[in-house]
Amino acid sequence: MLDKIVKKLETATKGAVLEQIPVDQDDRLIIDKNMIHQVCRTLKQDKEMDFKLLAELTCVDYIEEETRFEVVYQLYSLSNKYRLRLKARVAEGDSIASVSDIWRVANPLEREVYDMFGVKFNNHPALTRILMWEGFEGHPLRKDFPLKRHQAIVPLRMEIEVKDDPPYNWTKYQKKRKLGLDK
Amino acid sequence: MELEPVWQVVVTLVKIAIMIGFAMTVAAVLTWQERKQSAAIQDRIGPNRAYIPVLGWKLWGLVHLVADGIKMIFKEDFMPVGASRFLFQIAPVIAILPLIISLAVIPFGGVVNINGYDISLQIANINSGILFIFAFGSLSVYSSVLGGFASDNKFGLIGALRTSAQMISYEISQGLTIVGLFMIWQTVMLDKMALYQAGSIFNWGVFLQPFGFLLFFAASVAETKRAPFDLPEGESEIIGYFVEYSGLKFGLFFIGEFMEVVIVSMLVTTLFFGSYHIPWLEWNMVQSWFESMLGAGWLPGLIVAALMILVFVVKVLFFCFFQLLIRWTLPRFRYDQLMHFGWKFLLPLAIANLVITAVIMLMMA
Amino acid sequence: MSDPQKDIEGKELPSDVMEIQLGPSHPATHGIVKLDTKLSGETVLDMDVSIGFLHRGFEKMCEHRDWNQNMVFTDRLNYCSAPANNAAYASAVEKICGVELPDRGQWVRLIVTEISRVCDHLVCVAASVMELGGFSVYLYFIQAREELWFILDKICGSRLTTSMSRIGGQAYDLYDGFEDDIVAAFAKVRQAMEDGSKMITRNRIFYDRMRDVGKISEEDAIDLGFTGPVLRSTGCDYDVRKANPYWKYPEVDFEVPTGDRGDNYDRYLIRMEEIEQSMHIIDQAIEKLPEGNVFIDDFKIFLSPKSETYNSIEGLIHHFKIIMNGPAVPKGEAYFAIESPNGEHGYYVVSDGGSLPYRVRARPTCLPMTMALPELCKGGMIADIVPTFGSINMIGGELER
Numbered sequence A: 001m002l003d004k005i006v007k008k009l010e011t012a013t014k015g016a017v018l019e020q021i022p023v024d025q026d027d028r029l030i031i032d033k034n035m036i037h038q039v040c041r042t043l044k045q046d047k048e049m050d051f052k053l054l055a056e057l058t059c060v061d062y063i064e065e066e067t068r069f070e071v072v073y074q075l076y077s078l079s080n081k082y083r084l085r086l087k088a089r090v091a092e093g094d095s096i097a098s099v100s101d102i103w104r105v106a107n108p109l110e111r112e113v114y115d116m117f118g119v120k121f122n123n124h125p126a127l128t129r130i131l132m133w134e135g136f137e138g139h140p141l142r143k144d145f146p147l148k149r150h151q152a153i154v155p156l157r158m159e160i161e162v163k164d165d166p167p168y169n170w171t172k173y174q175k176k177r178k179l180g181l182d183k
Numbered sequence B: 001m002e003l004e005p006v007w008q009v010v011v012t013l014v015k016i017a018i019m020i021g022f023a024m025t026v027a028a029v030l031t032w033q034e035r036k037q038s039a040a041i042q043d044r045i046g047p048n049r050a051y052i053p054v055l056g057w058k059l060w061g062l063v064h065l066v067a068d069g070i071k072m073i074f075k076e077d078f079m080p081v082g083a084s085r086f087l088f089q090i091a092p093v094i095a096i097l098p099l100i101i102s103l104a105v106i107p108f109g110g111v112v113n114i115n116g117y118d119i120s121l122q123i124a125n126i127n128s129g130i131l132f133i134f135a136f137g138s139l140s141v142y143s144s145v146l147g148g149f150a151s152d153n154k155f156g157l158i159g160a161l162r163t164s165a166q167m168i169s170y171e172i173s174q175g176l177t178i179v180g181l182f183m184i185w186q187t188v189m190l191d192k193m194a195l196y197q198a199g200s201i202f203n204w205g206v207f208l209q210p211f212g213f214l215l216f217f218a219a220s221v222a223e224t225k226r227a228p229f230d231l232p233e234g235e236s237e238i239i240g241y242f243v244e245y246s247g248l249k250f251g252l253f254f255i256g257e258f259m260e261v262v263i264v265s266m267l268v269t270t271l272f273f274g275s276y277h278i279p280w281l282e283w284n285m286v287q288s289w290f291e292s293m294l295g296a297g298w299l300p301g302l303i304v305a306a307l308m309i310l311v312f313v314v315k316v317l318f319f320c321f322f323q324l325l326i327r328w329t330l331p332r333f334r335y336d337q338l339m340h341f342g343w344k345f346l347l348p349l350a351i352a353n354l355v356i357t358a359v360i361m362l363m364m365a
Numbered sequence C: 001m002s003d004p005q006k007d008i009e010g011k012e013l014p015s016d017v018m019e020i021q022l023g024p025s026h027p028a029t030h031g032i033v034k035l036d037t038k039l040s041g042e043t044v045l046d047m048d049v050s051i052g053f054l055h056r057g058f059e060k061m062c063e064h065r066d067w068n069q070n071m072v073f074t075d076r077l078n079y080c081s082a083p084a085n086n087a088a089y090a091s092a093v094e095k096i097c098g099v100e101l102p103d104r105g106q107w108v109r110l111i112v113t114e115i116s117r118v119c120d121h122l123v124c125v126a127a128s129v130m131e132l133g134g135f136s137v138y139l140y141f142i143q144a145r146e147e148l149w150f151i152l153d154k155i156c157g158s159r160l161t162t163s164m165s166r167i168g169g170q171a172y173d174l175y176d177g178f179e180d181d182i183v184a185a186f187a188k189v190r191q192a193m194e195d196g197s198k199m200i201t202r203n204r205i206f207y208d209r210m211r212d213v214g215k216i217s218e219e220d221a222i223d224l225g226f227t228g229p230v231l232r233s234t235g236c237d238y239d240v241r242k243a244n245p246y247w248k249y250p251e252v253d254f255e256v257p258t259g260d261r262g263d264n265y266d267r268y269l270i271r272m273e274e275i276e277q278s279m280h281i282i283d284q285a286i287e288k289l290p291e292g293n294v295f296i297d298d299f300k301i302f303l304s305p306k307s308e309t310y311n312s313i314e315g316l317i318h319h320f321k322i323i324m325n326g327p328a329v330p331k332g333e334a335y336f337a338i339e340s341p342n343g344e345h346g347y348y349v350v351s352d353g354g355s356l357p358y359r360v361r362a363r364p365t366c367l368p369m370t371m372a373l374p375e376l377c378k379g380g381m382i383a384d385i386v387p388t389f390g391s392i393n394m395i396g397g398e399l400e401r
Helices: A002-012 A034-043 A107-115 A170-178 B005-041 B064-075 B087-103 B130-139 B141-149 B156-185 B190-194 B210-223 B249-271 B283-294 B298-327 B333-365 C005-010 C057-063 C072-074 C084-095 C103-132 C137-156 C178-202 C202-208 C218-223 C265-286 C306-311 C313-325 C367-371 C373-379 C382-392 C398-401
Strands: A017-021 A028-029 A053-061 A069-077 A084-092 A095-097 A118-124 B111-113 B117-120 C016-023 C034-040 C043-050 C331-341 C341-352 C359-362
Touching: A002 A017, A002 A034, A028 A034, A028 A053, A034 A069, A034 A084, A034 A095, A034 B130, A053 A107, A053 C341, A069 B156, A069 C341, A084 A095, A084 C331, A107 A118, A118 C367, B005 B064, B005 B087, B005 B249, B005 B298, B005 C137, B087 B130, B087 B141, B087 B249, B111 B283, B111 B298, B111 C043, B130 B141, B130 B156, B130 B249, B141 B156, B141 B249, B156 B190, B156 B333, B190 B249, B210 B249, B210 B333, B249 B298, B249 C043, B249 C265, B283 B298, B333 C202, B333 C398, C034 C382, C043 C373, C043 C382, C057 C178, C057 C359, C072 C084, C084 C103, C084 C137, C084 C331, C084 C341, C084 C359, C103 C137, C103 C202, C103 C331, C137 C178, C202 C265, C202 C382, C265 C382, C306 C313, C306 C331, C367 C373, C367 C398, C373 C382
Parallel strands: A028 A084, A095 A118
Antiparallel strands: A017 A028, A053 A069, A069 A084, B111 B117, C016 C034, C034 C043, C331 C341, C341 C359
8 A cells, every 4th residue: 555655745745755654553664844735635636535524733853863853744644544654854944845725634733733742834724823822922832941941921919039940961961872771 | 465666676687697507507517418418329428527626516417508608719810801890899799698588588587476476477578478589589690690790700691691581481480380370379478378387287288289299399400500400600611700790799599599599489488388377286276285394484485486486497407408419410402402392391381380380170060 | 713703793782792700710620720701791702721720730740750650650640540541651650661461450451440430420420510500410420439439439549540550560450259249239230320310311401401512513613632532422333342342342242332423412422322331341340250370470570479579589689679669561552542531541651671651641632622622612601611621521630740
């Protein structure tokens, strides 16, 4: 099934598929971020592939690599009962096309990715924060955002001293993780 | 024989005391009964914790009445900032005042001969009879409308709008369903209606107008704003017209609602179920039997009066029980379905009932 | 989006649009969703849904805790059906490791997931009927759920936050006497369902409140990302247990009910039927349950039993490594989805070979439905919002993690 899909994508959108990784029941395609919109449109509208359900749209922060964010799309085809995962790399400060005109469920999911990671989506109807409150500074799920940070929407009633965690030193932490000494 | 004016005033005061005492007591006990009855339906126990301090009596949860009263008195009584003061404060009073006044014309017994004096067990015998009750009942609509409107709260406003539409619609049906009885008995006065139901059980209103009874009961339950017609105060959807009331003001609304239940039960009993009569038992014979046992004097008349009141009370309590049963069984109507039920279902049926009654009366005459 | 003010001009008496907020604290929105509605009289013209009042940072916290320590966080996602969440998370991580549980482990996972499905559906139906005013039905169903919670209590020690699974198996096996308890409990559940059903299923008032309310078509539902009973009420029969079977579902025989009109009444009927089907599945599973362990043999991933730990040096080393560093999950990523009571509940897990997860993402099953509430409620009345909201089964923990 994955080969068929890659062949169809090659004819419709040249050069979009950068890599294909077949895994049992977990096929993945790495897509060039500039062509993600055409790829998704082809996958949805083709009668044979028929990926009508967008199950997941999320993002992973690979802080040590150059293109930092990887936006992950989880598609499902009801007629073929087949799951497919698309991944596209976005650098920091860069933006990617929004697929909310293809699947309407992408609207809240992309808002959440923007809220949590700071990845901007072009042509999104209303890209605002969804889980955090308007006016929140920072993007919580990034790896360099500390776990405990105090940012209250209503000022505290009592004068207590509030300190942030020390800034998250990713490389130092990573060394500890490799040795398994982070506990 | 007729009493002297002074004694007439005293007797009237005693009757008022009995009537208001009975109605308020039953309304208060209904709050307890609602909780216990719903608990029985829902397979649980209900309130049973409050007890009288020194004696330690629990009284099956009846002490909760006192506890609830004390709680409501001590709650903070606030008014929202933008509310219009006068209307906000007067709305609960309007809820309960017309109901107490309409108790005046309901007979709780017939004419009793106490020591030679004829005393009718009815506070005021006006010749507009039941129309007096309907007139004052419609005044109580203002309480919910003003309460919701004066609260400066959009949910209260929605509740007030729904209330006004609902009450107006169902009052029309309520009035029309009884016109059949007026035609049969040729009177609107409640004590005469009670007299006409003496004797055999088939003189009771429910056998003369069975359909009218069902329609009247449905319309009256809708008037009391209890489930399934409680969308104006739909407690789990929008809170309704008493969203901003607390403390004793809310208590007045609450007791007013139960008083409406009691008054509806009293009306149904008086009109359709023979008021204070036991079928095939004449009260004159009961009185002469007591006179033969105890000799002439105060006692036989008083005992007969007490028996009449007892019969009346039992029937009223049965209908209160029945209304509470309906509340815990049915889900509530949506607003447009409520209007549809009132205007397109109850009203045409009431008019049809009227026409059929008239035709049958013509044919039998 | 069209301006609601212009929509109503010319149709009714001149009036303004009323904006009302069914705010975060409202008894019918289950506490934590803010609906900004624009009304004209009683008709809903437009609605805006705001969420985010219960966001607790599940995904961020998962990156700082061990694989097994995250099990307690997954309990608190869909807190009406915790065993299902646990099992889904554990299966996703086991997919990275490339291990599969022994037979008994898979059957036990199936049984507890189906028990949690019965509990969740009972609560959903009960709450939506209570909000309509039929309070007695709520109490009958909650009492029925109590019977099932006694059983979960006996299995794992807690009723709501069960934490039953671990990476590589179930932490708690079923106890002796489980079959008799299940038979007694199901008799009570069936009795409660019959009592409640008699009061509402053919009740004219209930039918009028739910029929043709909250309608949606099949294409719109798939486009908006619905799954679960809400999607099946529109006619599409997507059920992960039948489409991509997992665990031991190919060996049990059950039906998947579908509706045809996509309204609230269909969802109510589908949920009642799914309770029956789940009870049927559990009866079959109890018959087919084999003997054996409920965890895998590889003690680098699952905590070894004390006989191994105390009696062999490898057991001791494995125990030490798991407690200090967590299970040895290799580098990789996986997405695993199960059919939870609300719909397709999937976990996308990324591991970089270290002792902590790199990314854990839980698919919020009820997010598509909640954010599509304007589509379901527009054109209806304000009193229709409440049963529609109840039939979506929005669980706050899952919506906002």
